[in-house]
Amino acid sequence: MELFPSVSVVIVNRNGKEHLSDCIGSLMKLKYPKEKIQIVVVDNASTDGSVELLHSKFQWVRLIRNQHNEGFAKPCNDGARAVETDYVAFLNNDMRVKRDWLIELVNTLRSGNAQCAGSVLLNWNGKALDFAGGSLSFYGMGYQFHFGESPAQAQELLNEDHEILFACGGAMIVERQLFLAVGGFDEDFFAYFEDLDLGWRMKLLGYKTVLSVRSQVYHKHHSTAKKFPFDRLSVFYERNKLYMLYKNYSDEMLHSCFFPALLLDFSILFERSGISRDEFSFSMPTDEEAAMAHKISGLSGAQLCAISDFINNLSVMTEKRKYIQQNRKTPDDEIIPFIPQPFVRLGRDEEEYNNHLADVVKAFGVDKAFGKEFKYRVLLVCSDRIGVKMAGPAVRYYEFAKVLSKTCDVVLASFGDPDITSEEFRIINYTYEDASPIISEARNSDIILVQGLIAEFCPEFAEVARKRYLIIDLYDPYVIENMEIFKDYEKKRRYDDYMFTMGALKNQLQDGDFFLCANEKQKDYWFGMLSALDRVDPAAYDISRDGSKLISVVPFGVSDEAPVHTRNVLKGVWPGIEKDDKVLIWGGGVWNWFDPLTLIKAVEIISRSRTDVKLFFLGVKHPNPAIPGMQMLTDAVELAKKTGLYERQVFFNFGWVDYNDRQNYLTESDIGVSCHFETLETRFSFRTRVLDYLWAGLPIICTKGDHFAAMVEKKKLGFTVDYEDEGALAQAILALLDDREYYEACRANIAVVADTFKWSKITKPLIDFCSHPVHPAVRQLGQFTDESETHDVGLDQSKGSVMKRLNKIESNQKTIASTINKAARQNRDTMDNIKEIQDWTYMMNNRFNRLKTMLNPFRVFARRIKRR
Numbered sequence: 001m002e003l004f005p006s007v008s009v010v011i012v013n014r015n016g017k018e019h020l021s022d023c024i025g026s027l028m029k030l031k032y033p034k035e036k037i038q039i040v041v042v043d044n045a046s047t048d049g050s051v052e053l054l055h056s057k058f059q060w061v062r063l064i065r066n067q068h069n070e071g072f073a074k075p076c077n078d079g080a081r082a083v084e085t086d087y088v089a090f091l092n093n094d095m096r097v098k099r100d101w102l103i104e105l106v107n108t109l110r111s112g113n114a115q116c117a118g119s120v121l122l123n124w125n126g127k128a129l130d131f132a133g134g135s136l137s138f139y140g141m142g143y144q145f146h147f148g149e150s151p152a153q154a155q156e157l158l159n160e161d162h163e164i165l166f167a168c169g170g171a172m173i174v175e176r177q178l179f180l181a182v183g184g185f186d187e188d189f190f191a192y193f194e195d196l197d198l199g200w201r202m203k204l205l206g207y208k209t210v211l212s213v214r215s216q217v218y219h220k221h222h223s224t225a226k227k228f229p230f231d232r233l234s235v236f237y238e239r240n241k242l243y244m245l246y247k248n249y250s251d252e253m254l255h256s257c258f259f260p261a262l263l264l265d266f267s268i269l270f271e272r273s274g275i276s277r278d279e280f281s282f283s284m285p286t287d288e289e290a291a292m293a294h295k296i297s298g299l300s301g302a303q304l305c306a307i308s309d310f311i312n313n314l315s316v317m318t319e320k321r322k323y324i325q326q327n328r329k330t331p332d333d334e335i336i337p338f339i340p341q342p343f344v345r346l347g348r349d350e351e352e353y354n355n356h357l358a359d360v361v362k363a364f365g366v367d368k369a370f371g372k373e374f375k376y377r378v379l380l381v382c383s384d385r386i387g388v389k390m391a392g393p394a395v396r397y398y399e400f401a402k403v404l405s406k407t408c409d410v411v412l413a414s415f416g417d418p419d420i421t422s423e424e425f426r427i428i429n430y431t432y433e434d435a436s437p438i439i440s441e442a443r444n445s446d447i448i449l450v451q452g453l454i455a456e457f458c459p460e461f462a463e464v465a466r467k468r469y470l471i472i473d474l475y476d477p478y479v480i481e482n483m484e485i486f487k488d489y490e491k492k493r494r495y496d497d498y499m500f501t502m503g504a505l506k507n508q509l510q511d512g513d514f515f516l517c518a519n520e521k522q523k524d525y526w527f528g529m530l531s532a533l534d535r536v537d538p539a540a541y542d543i544s545r546d547g548s549k550l551i552s553v554v555p556f557g558v559s560d561e562a563p564v565h566t567r568n569v570l571k572g573v574w575p576g577i578e579k580d581d582k583v584l585i586w587g588g589g590v591w592n593w594f595d596p597l598t599l600i601k602a603v604e605i606i607s608r609s610r611t612d613v614k615l616f617f618l619g620v621k622h623p624n625p626a627i628p629g630m631q632m633l634t635d636a637v638e639l640a641k642k643t644g645l646y647e648r649q650v651f652f653n654f655g656w657v658d659y660n661d662r663q664n665y666l667t668e669s670d671i672g673v674s675c676h677f678e679t680l681e682t683r684f685s686f687r688t689r690v691l692d693y694l695w696a697g698l699p700i701i702c703t704k705g706d707h708f709a710a711m712v713e714k715k716k717l718g719f720t721v722d723y724e725d726e727g728a729l730a731q732a733i734l735a736l737l738d739d740r741e742y743y744e745a746c747r748a749n750i751a752v753v754a755d756t757f758k759w760s761k762i763t764k765p766l767i768d769f770c771s772h773p774v775h776p777a778v779r780q781l782g783q784f785t786d787e788s789e790t791h792d793v794g795l796d797q798s799k800g801s802v803m804k805r806l807n808k809i810e811s812n813q814k815t816i817a818s819t820i821n822k823a824a825r826q827n828r829d830t831m832d833n834i835k836e837i838q839d840w841t842y843m844m845n846n847r848f849n850r851l852k853t854m855l856n857p858f859r860v861f862a863r864r865i866k867r868r
Helices: 017-027 050-057 073-081 101-111 176-181 194-204 230-248 251-273 286-291 298-312 314-327 332-338 351-363 366-370 392-404 436-443 459-465 478-485 491-511 520-532 538-543 596-607 631-642 659-667 688-696 707-715 726-738 740-756 764-771 802-826 828-854 857-867
Strands: 007-013 037-044 062-066 087-091 095-097 116-123 129-131 134-136 142-144 171-175 209-219 377-381 409-415 426-430 447-450 469-473 514-517 551-553 582-586 613-617 650-652 671-674 700-703 718-721
Touching (some): 007 073, 037 050, 037 073, 062 073, 171 176, 194 332, 230 298, 251 351, 392 764, 426 436, 447 764, 659 688, 688 700, 688 740, 700 726, 726 740
Parallel strands (some): 007 087, 409 426, 447 469, 514 551, 582 613, 671 700
8 A cells, every 4th residue: 555645635716815825835834745746726716816826826736717606516526527646635725734634634544444534623723623523413404513612622522533424525535536436525515515415425335434633724714605695605504404314314214304304494484584474364454464565584585495496406316315325335223323413403593493393303203213312402591600519599500400401401501610510411601701602502402591690791692592492580589689789889879780680680571481480479479570561461371371381489499318417517526516505507698688686686695594505607608709798797797796606606607518518517406597687578588598497307497577487387397586586586596495395396397398399399390391391472582683685575575464563663662661761760860960050050140140230330339329
């Protein structure tokens, strides 16, 4: 075998003068015998001086000139037919190759016993991955593995050479005679997906394609494609995938997958068209119906052209299919492993598509054909950091992910770097500064669950999320909570925050498909807001008469496994807490809306008669360093010191206990305590720390007024006391500690109640929705738009039904009114200042006028005369 076989490098060019010098210049530096390399440029009627550049600077390059643009597939084939070398390599004109690019490709072919090899494509600066293997969805859309990630993130793809389904046509090598014998790139494709089609066809015919991980190039991604309108490029994507599926699927796979792919195409075509079903209703008045007419978007026109091309070329594709299927050597069970994610969402952001994907997959048995259970892909976007140390929001979403991963493919997004992993689901991280990870995951998700303000800080994520099944988690009424947080700030700051958070909340209530809340009181609150926003109408009522398909109670939960004490942490261990002491545990942070002061005063009362009652604050510093400490913590520490109880009977853990270590502190405690003030926040709150008390079987003492206080009273789980009544609180503590019979009765009652709060039980509404998601008809979404031109299909333009237009006008009016109100509130301080300035001006004018009158020379003269 010859050490250096002859290779022709074929470059297709269309107005790529700006790229040719870098591309050909890098080829001139290859570590490969120059006499063994031939460079062929096939020019597609360039008008930018490309040909002149080749004549003047690269005279030795073989040039094939086309009279018009012939795309990519045919020029590549023409280049292969025009040479007689052992191998032909294809290289995009916007590539720059490494010096060992070609020799590594040749080595891979030989060592891998392969007939085709592909390079690893990096972006122009080498920091992001463009291609290192890829696959396709069952409906034909191709994609690259780990596209856009850093080489370090995709290291498992780059460790060693391995077989792939196809090589990227922009940087690959293949045996020339074999390439031509199997038909080369399909020239009916013109451009796009021809490399995927070739790799799939070669695999079916018994040949092998390998990724050469040490053969690397740098690529200016889409530098040519971006010069063309997307709707025109879309014709190739939509048509070529149909060509590819029709030719390469076996009979069995074709029957299972091709018709569903067409149905999904028609579904997305309808949505892109902008046509309203109402316009074709028999209930439409005749005069209105006569006025109905349409134009469709450029993307809809492209899709119609694609389907038309496929039908017109069906006989040609049938002959190609016959050749492939009659000569195939590879059965389906050897192809399917190369299609690891047949249901992956690619190039499909439309709501209609999302609605119908699961239906067509299950109806036609696509999942059975691929031997993969269809699971909805769920993205959980947590507003807090997932990690070893977690606050309430992070705990909630971590447990959601554990439960949902039993029936769905789950990705959990952590706000900030997570320091925890899971075998049941993937954990990614994002920040407001870099939301690209959740934007990427959102595009590949079916269902998205969010809580907090990420949509406001990242409009691009919000735009994608609106086209998915969108679940809004309202368990934390943050508008009310923030009013408590900012109550001591200046007026402008308070109103700015209120307008921002209320605007965010209204957007979420308009966009969501399904809403979660923490209790029945919250549910009534949210139903009121949804009703005010026209979300509770006959259409929503028809979906679920009890409203359960719109909003359901999914509170905080407790672990399905009982807590197990694994080490001593408090009694006899923590300085100042003895083995026989009675420990009151405050199981969470010290926020401004809580009342630890009354509790410390109650302990001070108790300390006068006994010293064995100790109060322990489990964790007072939030695990997320971005969240600042609160004034209430400072006040609590100062009070403990002032009363002489600090580190004697009142103890603060100034860190935060690990999530999987908290049970040790809880099981060594005797009573769980929770105190708060009489505020609106209290009325609609859901104290997550109390769930830990239930989990650990701790009797509870809490302030009246919130959800759990009513439960403690009704279920006899402990005692409740009035707001800021330290005397009653001290008596309750002593009564619960001294009455062992009642104490044990509380523990028995808690065991029953805790069972109802297990995560596996309380998440049932969420699990049910994720198994059978629905879009309420009244949800208000932005309409699909694209910047491409519209194409007339024989009817006049219409924006939709009369009601649709009226709704649009009403929506615009609401937006304008909201903007005016926001501007008015934001300028309130300014207006107050202006009023003060006006009052001051009027006063000064009056004084000035009086002074001017007094100093009038005639009046002065008259006064002097009068005095005389």
